[in-house]
Amino acid sequence: MFTASPWADSLRPTQHHMDHLAGSARRLWDRDLKRWRDGHRAHLVFWGPPGCGKTTLALLLCDSHEQHSYRHLSAVRDGLSEIKKAIEQLHKGGTLFIDEIHRLTRPQQDVLLPVLESGSCWLLAATTENPSAVLTPALLSRIRSYRVHPLSTEDISNVLNFSLTSKSLRANELADDKKKQRLIQTWIPLIAKKSSGDARLALNILEGLIHCEDESAEQDLLAGQLRAWTAQSHYDYASAMIKSMRGSDPDAALFYAHAAIESGEDPIFLLRRCIIFASEDIGNADPNALRIAVDCAVAFERLGLPEGRYALAQAVCYLSATVKSNSLLKALNHVKQWWQSASDQIQNVSPPAHLILKGHEKYRYPHDFPDNFVREQYLPNKIEAFRQQNGSAYLPSEVGVEARLKARLQNLWKKQ
Helix, strand or coil: CCCCCCHHHHCCCECCECCCCCHHHHHHHHHHCHHHHCCCCCCEEEECCCCCCHHHHHHHHHHHCCCCCEEEEECCCCCHHHHHHHHHHCCCCEEEEEECHHHCCHHHHHCCHHHHHHCCEEEEEEECCCHHHHCCHHHHCCCEEEECCCCCHHHHHHHHHHHCCCCCCCHHHHCCHHHHHHHHHHHHHHHHHHCCCCHHHHHHHHHHHHCCCCHHHHHHHHHHHHHHHHCCCHHHHHHHHHHHHHCCCHHHHHHHHHHHHHCCCCHHHHHHHHHHHHHHHHHHHCCHHHHHHHHHHHHHHHHCCCCHHHHHHHHHHHHHHCCCCCHHHHHHHHHHHHHHHHHHHCCCCCCCHHHCHHHHHHCCCHHHCHHHCCCCCCCCHHHHHHHHHHCCCCCCCCCHHHHHHHHHHHHHCCCC
């Protein structure tokens, strides 16, 4: 029989039993979080991949001062009303822990600002996303961020071996010594290697193996898990979405966007990819693409799920259907090469004298000339020589708005 709560949760380190707290989570607890435990409090957010110890660290801090109350919320499950209610229920000095905080919309995040300002309670949070990308600037300026890294293969192996001797494991569940040796010698090394530093995933797999009736069932379970490890993950779906947009197939792009979300991907991640795509793969061929991508991302942040999916769908379909150009990507790569060459070969790549502040009297103001243009050299001499030898960095395509930009640049800079 399975235990009432998930095995990984029952094995979570506690204040009185944390020998198996491992990896960077252990280092953070012993070093960086000691002052917090000693009473020098601050608002904290832990970020890193699944199963690395973010929630464990937050819960350990919540338990470190038993005289203070705490509330544990999840942004996946709890909304604005639950957050407000939890804040009202906490006493002075209490702790509010919000798991998956990146799921909160911006208005929901704003509700936390008075708490951070007044100190009515301390905020702890966990997220799988970079806080600078998913939290509002106002929140970021008031909260301290700690990165938690994936566990090493050795760390995972130690946690799994420890779990076999845990009191949370029923005595009769591993009465078979031969099975226990098989787990230790064969399955645990494989799980530790394949679980990508995710302790929760590793423990869940080991739990399944413990409850298998025979070795054949164990092999079937591992075979299925290995297929899952090599199957398309939600990151693969995101990659397929991008490639489908680049290939101008909105049906495929939208399908993969939906598949990614159903596989656990954060829609905000997909929308950030859309913003990148709008510049990298469309650029000035359709400048409207970037505005639509940004607007849809903002709309999602205000709507959340499920209605926010419409904004994602709008961005994906428009970016898929519109004209494409990677001229900006090529231009950026070219100027990067120019800069690298300059750094390697040239001591001085300062702008020409007429472009710097002290040389303003030599500067010719283009708006004083016909067509708002005057032929002038803007690059340093050596870089200009690179351009003359290798060609321009930005070469607009023949599609969309870029066709007009190309014609204008050619007309202005035609050789005399």
